[in-house]
Amino acid sequence: MEKQGWNQSRNKESAEEMERLRVAFNLRRMRTSYTMGDLLEERSRGVSTELSLSHYDPFTIKKKMKPSDLGNLCRLLVPSDLVEKHILPFLNTAQANQVAGVMSHQETNRGLKVRVWDVNTGSMHRLVFKRWSTSRSYIFNDGWTKDFVKRRNLAEGDEIGIYWDKDQCRFTFSVLSRACLVR
16 A cells, blocks of 8 residues: 555656656747747737847936935926927927916916826825926926925935826826935
8 A cells, every 4th residue: 555655656746747848848849949030020020929028117317316406496407308308299289388488478487287196105296397497408396395305305316217107197206216325
């Protein structure tokens, strides 16, 4: 009886090992039977069976915090080339005009009130996004210092990321890295 149980156990292990070997053999055969012709055919059809791991980074605007972003100016300065490439194309005409300050002669440039989702803390904030006339750059203000600098304890050298989420019609914000300074 003892020998019969031992044989059954050994047969089960042997069957499992055979299955592992069969799968490994089939995988090797699949990899070696994939020819350059197969690859070219896939590309000509616009498809691929090749698997790869890639890192998707949605943060199209990245900035290391400078004293001017953290101080008494109460605003985050964003380079105009990044805004014009990654934000303005996704705004409608009225929104883009508000950001740019295009308005009737009776109004002042108050900018566009925008929602900003802080992905790290799961909290929503309201800021004003507008073109800053003195530098031709774009800024976030009216809450930047209180809602982000102080609340998130931002410091010089910290890197933040921002992108316009066109599906949610809001900005998404994240602290991407902290400076290695003693706080």
